Amino acid sequence: MIKLLLNRIVVLFITFIGITVITFVVINISPGKPQDMMDMSTRISFEAKQRLVKLYGLDKPLHIRYFNWFLRVIRLDFGTSFKDDKPVLKKISERLPATLLLNILSLGIIFFVGCTIGILSAMYQNKFFDKLTTIVVFLGYSIPRYWLAILCMIVFGIKLNWLPISGLRSVNWEYLPFVGKIWDILKHLILPVAISSFSGLAGLARYVRGSMIEQLNCEYIKFALSKGTQRKKVVFYHAFRNVLIPVVTILGLSLPDLIGGGFIFETIFAYPGMGRLGYEAIMARDYPLIMGIGTITAALTLLGNFIADIVYVYVDPRVRYK
Amino acid sequence: MNSKLVLEITDFETAFYIKPKDKYLFALREINFELYKAQKIAFVGESGSGKTTLANAILQLNPNNVTTYFGNIIFYPQKENCSICLDKYSIVTTEEHYDENTQTTSYDIHTLDEELLNHIRGNHISMIFQDPFTALNPVLRVGEQISEVILNHNLNITKKEVYDKVIELLSKVELPEPHIIYKKYPHQLSGGQIQRVCIAIALANIPEILIADEPTTALDATLKHTILSLLTHLVGSFSTSLILITHDINLVKNYVDYVYILYAGEIIESGLTKQIFYNPLHPYTKLLMSCSVDKTKKGQKLPVIPYELPDLTDQDFIYEKCIFLNRCPQRNNRCETKKPQLYSIKGQKVKCLLYEK
Amino acid sequence: MNKQLVIGIIIVSILIFTALFAKFISPYDPIQQDLTNRLQPPSLKHLFGTDELGRDVFSRMIFSTRVSLSVGIIAVSIATVIGTILGLISGYYGGKIDLIIMRLVDIMLCFPTFFLILMVISFMKPSIYNIMVVIGLTSWPGLARYVRGEVLSIKEREYVLSAKLAGLGTSRILFVHILPNVIVPVIVTFSLGIGSAILTESALSFLGLGVQPPNPSWGNILTSGKDYIHIAWWLSLFPGMAIFITVVGFNFLAEGLRILLNPKEQ
Numbered sequence: 001m002i003k004l005l006l007n008r009i010v011v012l013f014i015t016f017i018g019i020t021v022i023t024f025v026v027i028n029i030s031p032g033k034p035q036d037m038m039d040m041s042t043r044i045s046f047e048a049k050q051r052l053v054k055l056y057g058l059d060k061p062l063h064i065r066y067f068n069w070f071l072r073v074i075r076l077d078f079g080t081s082f083k084d085d086k087p088v089l090k091k092i093s094e095r096l097p098a099t100l101l102l103n104i105l106s107l108g109i110i111f112f113v114g115c116t117i118g119i120l121s122a123m124y125q126n127k128f129f130d131k132l133t134t135i136v137v138f139l140g141y142s143i144p145r146y147w148l149a150i151l152c153m154i155v156f157g158i159k160l161n162w163l164p165i166s167g168l169r170s171v172n173w174e175y176l177p178f179v180g181k182i183w184d185i186l187k188h189l190i191l192p193v194a195i196s197s198f199s200g201l202a203g204l205a206r207y208v209r210g211s212m213i214e215q216l217n218c219e220y221i222k223f224a225l226s227k228g229t230q231r232k233k234v235v236f237y238h239a240f241r242n243v244l245i246p247v248v249t250i251l252g253l254s255l256p257d258l259i260g261g262g263f264i265f266e267t268i269f270a271y272p273g274m275g276r277l278g279y280e281a282i283m284a285r286d287y288p289l290i291m292g293i294g295t296i297t298a299a300l301t302l303l304g305n306f307i308a309d310i311v312y313v314y315v316d317p318r319v320r321y322k
Numbered sequence: 323m324n325s326k327l328v329l330e331i332t333d334f335e336t337a338f339y340i341k342p343k344d345k346y347l348f349a350l351r352e353i354n355f356e357l358y359k360a361q362k363i364a365f366v367g368e369s370g371s372g373k374t375t376l377a378n379a380i381l382q383l384n385p386n387n388v389t390t391y392f393g394n395i396i397f398y399p400q401k402e403n404c405s406i407c408l409d410k411y412s413i414v415t416t417e418e419h420y421d422e423n424t425q426t427t428s429y430d431i432h433t434l435d436e437e438l439l440n441h442i443r444g445n446h447i448s449m450i451f452q453d454p455f456t457a458l459n460p461v462l463r464v465g466e467q468i469s470e471v472i473l474n475h476n477l478n479i480t481k482k483e484v485y486d487k488v489i490e491l492l493s494k495v496e497l498p499e500p501h502i503i504y505k506k507y508p509h510q511l512s513g514g515q516i517q518r519v520c521i522a523i524a525l526a527n528i529p530e531i532l533i534a535d536e537p538t539t540a541l542d543a544t545l546k547h548t549i550l551s552l553l554t555h556l557v558g559s560f561s562t563s564l565i566l567i568t569h570d571i572n573l574v575k576n577y578v579d580y581v582y583i584l585y586a587g588e589i590i591e592s593g594l595t596k597q598i599f600y601n602p603l604h605p606y607t608k609l610l611m612s613c614s615v616d617k618t619k620k621g622q623k624l625p626v627i628p629y630e631l632p633d634l635t636d637q638d639f640i641y642e643k644c645i646f647l648n649r650c651p652q653r654n655n656r657c658e659t660k661k662p663q664l665y666s667i668k669g670q671k672v673k674c675l676l677y678e679k
Numbered sequence: 680m681n682k683q684l685v686i687g688i689i690i691v692s693i694l695i696f697t698a699l700f701a702k703f704i705s706p707y708d709p710i711q712q713d714l715t716n717r718l719q720p721p722s723l724k725h726l727f728g729t730d731e732l733g734r735d736v737f738s739r740m741i742f743s744t745r746v747s748l749s750v751g752i753i754a755v756s757i758a759t760v761i762g763t764i765l766g767l768i769s770g771y772y773g774g775k776i777d778l779i780i781m782r783l784v785d786i787m788l789c790f791p792t793f794f795l796i797l798m799v800i801s802f803m804k805p806s807i808y809n810i811m812v813v814i815g816l817t818s819w820p821g822l823a824r825y826v827r828g829e830v831l832s833i834k835e836r837e838y839v840l841s842a843k844l845a846g847l848g849t850s851r852i853l854f855v856h857i858l859p860n861v862i863v864p865v866i867v868t869f870s871l872g873i874g875s876a877i878l879t880e881s882a883l884s885f886l887g888l889g890v891q892p893p894n895p896s897w898g899n900i901l902t903s904g905k906d907y908i909h910i911a912w913w914l915s916l917f918p919g920m921a922i923f924i925t926v927v928g929f930n931f932l933a934e935g936l937r938i939l940l941n942p943k944e945q
Contacts, residue, residue, distance in 0.1 A: 011785075026799055071776035111493035115853060138934075142926040144878055147919030150905055154912055219456040222383050227471040227523060231436065241461050254789070260791030264882055268905065278794060279886065282801040294790075294798055297654040301789045317461055 051158025088292040099273035106197040123280035140202035166270035252308025329357040334393035367584035454516035458508040465504035594671035684935025690928025705738035739895035755872040766826025850875025870933035874926040
């Protein structure tokens with residue numbers, strides 16, 4: 001058990017180094033790399049350029065620059081933004097809570113709704129509900145999420161006027177009572193959360209359905225039934241416990257997709273999260289900010305996968321007691 | 323037999339609907355048998371003979387969306403102070419379920435609702451399955467899985483009582499260090515150990531009937547007799563009736579009182595164990611006896627019964643002709659035109675035209 | 680032939696036909712502006728309406744088919760070649776090579792692919808060729824991991840062992856004896872990949888990092904849709920629908936192929 005944990009931590013560390021290498025290399029070898037930009041961009045002040053050359057040692061060879069950069073990164077020093085000279089870490093930490101809120105809510109929705117749909121389809125296999133969800137799930141897989149976002153904005157925001165379509169708070173938020181404040185934020189969250197969880201939900205529902213059907217055909221299910229256990233309990237206590245274990249891993253693996261999707265519809269919904277910050281940074285070619293966001297999102301994903309791994313080991317007795 | 327009747331199956335048939343072919347497969351036909359208190363019977367047949375279907379049918383464990391049952395499975399509960407049975411009985415009873423002469427009550431199992439069925443399963447009738455490695459839930463502790471069957475049928479019981487009962491059961495099935503076994507997961511136990519756990523689960527509530535579906539097939543040869551001895555010993559001590567289902571006719575010799583030979587979904591011969599072993603009548607039974615490893619001389623090839631099982635979706639064949647027709651070494655022209663009945667010869671019954679009176 | 684395959688083939692054939700004969704099908708020049716007819720709702724004259732510069736949306740959408748299909752096919756070809764070869768090598772040789780390749784796969788899978796693509800694209804001149812290459816270079820890890828798993832089980836089978844004993848060269852064993860066994864999932868992944876590459880391309884164009892105006896793309900028509908969301912719903916509805924149907928078509932094709940080529944499924 002402890003050996004396994006140590007092994008995972010070593011792998012985690014190696015992967016983290018890999019992430020920083022890729023982030024660094026991708027940016028530094030692509031055409032339009034920062035040092036080229038230094039020459040042509042007029043958006044950057046002269047002092048900023050000087051500081052950058054010094055800070056990033058742009059005159060030094062690639063591997064030395066990487067090493068220096070890496071040493072700063074592990075101290076969480078990502079430099080300052082080109083745009084407004086604010087520390088990158090500060091800019092990110094301002095936006096991070098909103099993104100975490102969005103992603104944790106989405107993960108929760110994906111988990112509960114996806115599992116519920118999957119279990120129900122498996123229980124009523126080939127009945128109307130199952131056939132309907134199979135089609136919806138298949139289409140859900142293919143739909144461009146940002147388009148769905150725009151359609152939902154048109155229908156629920158503009159035509160029906162039920163939900164706000166941008167930001168996280170209304171302009172008069174400050175003046176609302178406490179309950180009103182929470183309700184206001186919730187209303188702003190409905191569309192972004194619904195859209196961002198949509199395709200993950202479709203995927204998970206499909207997985208849970210298949211895996212439930214497989215488990216329900218296992219002999220131990222028949223044995224549990226032959227003990228006089230109620231069908232409901234057999235489905236949720238016996239079969240679902242077995243399905244739940246890989247679901248943990250799948251949720252971990254869906255993180256990059258979730259965060260990646262955030263870049264586009266956080267922008268659409270003008271949601272004040274890290275995704276929109278990343279998009280703005282990219283549009284402004286704000287090099288330190290882009291690298292900071294890239295490293296932090298990848299590291300967060302890595303952390304998510306690591307937690308999923310640990311939970312997996314913990315919940316599956318076959319791995320725990322090898 | 324003077325003993326009390328526990329289970330009575332009459333004119334029982336099971337058909338599975340096969341959707342892609344839009345046909346029915348008649349897995350079991352013309353099944354009639356009785357089971358008395360503390361009696362041990364065996365159903366012997368090769369794979370595909372319908373023996374597992376029969377075992378599952380008694381507890382209604384066949385996939386219910388494609389299965390159709392005909393005939394009756396009458397169960398006579400023996401537990402005297404089973405309040406749920408008495409309560410429920412008054413709700414579901416119709417006059418034909420109550421026999422005034424003998425004052426016995428009974429259920430027709432496949433007319434029961436889910437709730438009553440759950441009451442019977444694991445309490446009045448329980449079951450052991452073939453493969454011990456897939457029979458237990460891999461992510462639950464052994465102890466929890468035994469506790470479950472106790473909790474299912476004993477509503478006012480404390481945690482301590484359940485735990486003590488589980489430990490007692492584990493020692494009854496001769497598992498060493500029951501406190502340690504309680505906390506183990508199935509993958510930490512050997513096949514023989516798991517099968518003992520399954521026996522403990524099946525006998526936890528001292529049922530009237532235990533159905534053992536090939537309980538030793540997946541085990542090592544040396545373990546087979548140990549497990550069977552334990553099983554029959556425990557069953558005997560609880561006066562539980564045993565239905566042993568197996569493909570290995572020689573295995574049942576020392577453990578059961580009565581043997582039914584199942585072929586392609588029909589009982590083709592039945593008799594006391596002695597009768598079947600020393601005087602098999604049906605050509606199939608005779609062949610089956612000659613297939614055993616024990617009786618084959620060293621260096622000699624094992625005999626094989628040629629051809630395969632008949633197509634059970636072909637109603638013209640299965641209801642009009644002898645079911646063993648295409649594999650029978652003693653067939654004659656009449657076998658193609660007339661379906662044999664069960665003919666009784668000194669208490670032994672055989673379904674073959676050779677014995678027609 | 681199954682239902683999914685038929686639907687998939689029909690949709691994909693229509694798309695290919697549209698792409699090839701875009702010039703003859705489209706009623707208007709896709710970049711011809713007509714400022715007197717700005718933001719016209721759908722009518723018989725302009726089937727899907729006009730955009731903010733009076734261009735015919737229907738014609739623009741027809742020409743977009745070319746961009747989307749070519750980006751999809753080329754990007755996925757790149758990814759498939761890389762993924763398959765790395766998967767074969769990793770699974771067949773095992774050891775350190777396997778360890779390095781699989782660690783690389785893990786690292787790649789940790790990145791939100793879309794952000795990685797955004798990051799790279801933002802530093803380059805936006806052009807569809809760059810997009811093809813970048814999508815291709817970032818979407819191979821899943822396939823590589825899958826192929827590796829298959830190879831691991833295949834290489835222990837007897838016919839591979841006997842091929843080794845017969846002294847066949849490694850490349851011959853890999854490509855003649857092992858590759859045909861993984862080709863079905865590779866084909867299925869190829870078709871699925873086209874769908875998702877088209878989604879990525881349209882998203883990039885939507886964000887202004889893909890196909891540049893005045894050249895049409897479903898994604899950049901949607902950008903106008905977003906800008907005129909309060910008044911011109913048709914600018915949002917139709918291009919999105921086109922992307923949706925295209926992706927559905929390729930997904931159906933993949934599903935159909937999987938069923939057709941997988942005897943067990945039948």
